[in-house]
Each structure stands twice: as structure tokens, then as C-alpha cells.
Amino acid sequence: MTTSLLPLWMTLGYIGIALFIGLRARGGRLMDSLEEWGVAGRSMGPVTLYLLIAAGSISAYTFMGAPGWAYSKGVAVFYVVIYLSYLALVAWYCGPKVWAFGQRFGHVTQGAAIADRYQSPLLGGLAALVMSIGSLAYAVLQTIGSAYILSVMSGGRIPVWVGVIVILGVIAIYLYVSGQRAIGLTNAFQGILMLVVAWTVGLWAAHHATGELGFAGVFERLANERPDFLTLPGADGKMSFAFWTTSIVVSMLSFMPPVWSQWMSARSAATIRRSATWLPTYYIVVLPMVVVGFIGITALPNLGRADTVALEFALQNLPSWLVGLLGAGTLAAAMSSCEPFLHSVSMAYAKDIAQPLLRLDDATTGRLARRLLIPVMALIVAPVAISEPSNLVMILLVGLGFATQVLPAFIGMFLWTRASRWGVLVGIVSGFGVTLAFTLIWPNPLGVHAGFWGLMINLPLFVIVSCLTPPVRDDVVERFFAISAPRRHND
Amino acid sequence: MKHYVVRPRSGKGWLLTLAFVVLIAAGIWPVIGLFNRAQPWLGLPPIAVWTYVIVLGCWLVMLIANRCIKVASHDD
Secondary structure, rough: OOOOHHHHOOOHHHHHHHHHEEEEEEOOOOOHHHHHHHHHHHHHHEEEEEHHHHHHHHHHHHHHHHHHHHHOOHHHHHHHHEEEEEEEHHHHHHHHHHHHHHHHHHHHHHHHHHHHHHHOHHHHHHHHHHHHHHHHHHHHHHHHHHHHHHHHHHOOOOHHEEEEEEEEHHHHHHHHHHHHHHHHHHHHHHHHHHHHHHHHHHHHEEEHHHOOOOHHHHHHHHHOOOHHHHOOOOOOOOOOHHHHHHHHHHHOOOOOHHHHHHHHHHOOOOHHHHHHHHHHHHHHHHHHHHHHHOOOOOHHHOOOOHHHHHHHHHHHHHOHHHHHHHHHHHHHHHHHHHHHHHHHHHHHHHHHHHHHHOOOOOOHHHHHHHHHHHHHHHHHHHHHHHHOOHHHHHHHHHHHHHHOOOHHHHHHHHEEOOOOHHHHHHHHHHHHHHHHEEEEEEEEOOOOOHHHHHHHHHHHHHHHHHHOOOOOHHHHHHHHHHHHHHHHHHO | OOOEOOOOOOHHHHHHOOOOOOOHHHOOHHHHHHHHHOOOOOOOOHHHHHHHHHHHHHHHHHHHHHHHHHOOOOOO
């Protein structure tokens, strides 16, 4: 096992580079408006947007959780690659429309678009508030992952609480200074770094384990010794076809707020289409890290925590420069996913909750969003991350379950003119209630994802109540569907 | 106003919708069951190979769609 300080210095070096890039991203612009700080002046080109969305969707999960799933469950882990590719299809279809809403109607947040479509600041604020629960839980998990990496790379010299403060401090500085532009440029750097690290580590680990420069030897050995890892329902028997299918459907229909802001940051609608088109190609980053997890099945059979398999394998078998590279790559994955969520929560609290509640003007709201970042990090994310709560994953699951239940609001924006405010509200509340019950009380009945059960109640109620209650004003529906269905609108 | 559900307005639009539906069907049950075998193909588990076929399919369909669709006036 490596005792060198090189991995720590490489990881700290990565943090320094990310900070430098994040600060330089501002480029002398004033950042007190939501147009600049929130959506980068709607100026991002296709390559930056591609890496922004790709790196944002590849979290610490890819470097820790995904190898851990391969190690404990097997091929079930590939459902992630499939739903990420389907999210690219969703981005291709919905992203240009969301961009056009933002450009024509001045939306900078998801909640603002919902409030406008349904003429209900209450609905927009409610969606923003509850979405923020999942977003904050996600940011906390990524922060804990980042602090854990620093602790491992320093051989325990940097305790988790110091790691949390260092990581959040660095993110706070460049996010406050450069906003969405910092997220764009740091994610571009992190995206390239992750791709290089994942393939270098994966190929090196496979060569170390089998003597080959490929993955075939790893899977031939498993097919002979542990074939249960290569088929569903996986080695632990939990990924049935029903759970695989419903997990993919629920995940691809989750419209998380940071993604919405990323779409709105594009230079044009066509830019989003170009980025979305190439997005699936990025997900080859998952394969080599998953292979490390498969190697761990035979190389590290008695590991206590599955999600440490890649790090443990690297520490025991790889040269220290590669361990440092893996530390930097894992940290890049965690930070690139953490910062968009922190940014979107600050914007949502200022724009969707404080502005309608306190009747603030746009300039004050812009300044407030930027300043809210610090208390959100210092008073919520840091203390929760340092306390490492055991039920955080549960909060995250409930939060993500809710994200899917907001689907009716989006159906009413993109597909169905008759969707009413009450229909959406009843759908969301009933779907959330079912998801909550089927997550906490009776987890995933009949092997079907709790969020899918929620949708099965949510969507019929949404349609029935929408048909029974007054529709939104014609002029509002017409201006939205002039974008969502331009041909129909022009006929 | 007369309310409606948005649907494709051209043959190309319907073909594109069909391609999206086929791609999504390819990744879920029952299709995924056809690849649920332990013996590796091309050095990878069949489910992994099929996963990356779907990734490639998504990329190709969007690439073709970008060339086919008539770009609406709000683009650029």
C-alpha cells in the first residue's frame, strides 16, 4: 500500500487548478444579475455545454458508487449508463424549448417557468422548495465524498471536517465570484480529467489483474467463477427486470433544477441539440471504473464497504502517481456535481421563494441569490456533511422521488395545453405521498421503483383534475405552445 | 382555445418519435432479458455490450434527427 505524499499533493494540485479556472471564468463581468451569475448571459457554446452537462451528471457515484455496485451486484450497474443516455434524448427534445422559454419570457429557474406557465407563484415556490431538499441532500453527499477522498489521499491526516471546509470554501469562492461561468469552465476541466483518469486507471487495473490491455480476461474469469455477477438480478438478487425497467423510466423523467439552468445557459437552442447529441458518447467514462469494481470481486473479496473498492484496489496495487490521479478524478467528479446543485438552490430560494414573498425587484433578487450561496453552504451543507447523517441517502431518495413527481408540470409545458394548475398540484402532492410511503414504509412493492408507483397515481389524477378544473388563461398557454408546438401554432 | 396534445406533424416527425420509442424499449424489459447471459460477448457481459449499443443508437438517432428536422424559427 502506498505511503507516499504524492497522491495528496496531486489531489491538492487539482483543487488549486479548479480554483484558478473558476476565478478566471468571471472575465471582468459584473455578476450581480441573475442573467449573468445564474445563466452565464445565455452564452455557452456546444463544447462547454457538452462537458458541463456531462461532468455534472457524472458524480462521485461513477468513481465510488458504480465500482461498488459492480463489486456487490454486478451488471445491474449498467442501468445508469442507459438512463443517462435517455436523459440526453430528453435534453435534445426539451432543452431547446426550455432555452426559448427563458430567452423570450426571462426565466432563469425551473420554478419561475412553472410559476409562469400555471400563473401560480405558489406552485413555482412549492416546486422549488421541495426540489431543494433533494438538491441539498445530493450536494451534501458529494461534499462528504470529496472530504473522504482528501482524508484517504492524506493517509488520514486531513479529517473529514477539515476536508468539508476546504472543499466548500474553494467552491464558495469561485461560485460567488463567477457563478454559472465558473461551473461551466471548471466542469469542462473536470470532465476532461475524469475521462483521462477513468480510462488510465481502468486499463492499468485490468492489465495488473490479467496481464492483458483489455477487459476480456476479467469477464472470462467471472463467467467461470461468479456468473451471478454477469446477469440480472445480480449477485445480491435485488435488481429484478421490474426494478431495472422502472428505475430507468423514473430516472429519465427526473427534471432536476441544475439541468434546467444548464439548458438556459446555452448560446442558442441549436447549441443544446448539438451538445445533447454528443452527450451519450461521454458515458464511456463509466465502463473502465465499473471494470475496476468487477476486478475487486476476486482481488478484494472481503471488503467492508463496497463503494471503496476502486480506491482500495488503487492503494494496494497501483503506483502512487496513479493513486493521486484517481484521487483528483474522484474529487473532480464530486465537485462537478456538487456545485451546480448549490448554485441552483441559491437561485431557487432567491427567485422562486424570496422574490414573490417579499416583492423584491430583479436587481435585488440577483444580488440576494449570490449572497445566499454562503449561508446555504455554511449553515446547511457544511454542518450536515460534517455530522455525516445515516439517513441522508433516504432523504436523497425521497428528494429524487419528488423530482419525478413534478412531471405533470412539464407535460403541461411541452405536450398538453389543457393541463391546469390544480391538476398539476394534485398530481404532484398525490405522487409525492405515494413515493414517500413506498420509500419509507413499504419499500418498492412488487420490486417496482417507488417513484414509478407515484407516477401511476400522479398521472391519472393530473389528467382527471385538469379536465375538471379551469384551464390556464389562453394567452399564457398560447405563448408557451408557440414554442412547444410551433407548427401547430402557425397552422 | 381548442386544447390539444402535441404530436408530430410530419412523416419525419413520426419516424423520429418511433426511433425514440424503439431506443427506450431496447433498454428495458422484455428486450433486456434477451441479453441476460453470463457468457461474455466481445470480451464484455452481453448486457454491457447491449448498453453501449443503446448509447451508440441514441447518439446516431440524434445525429440523424439534427439533419432531418426543420429547424424552428426560435433556433439561433
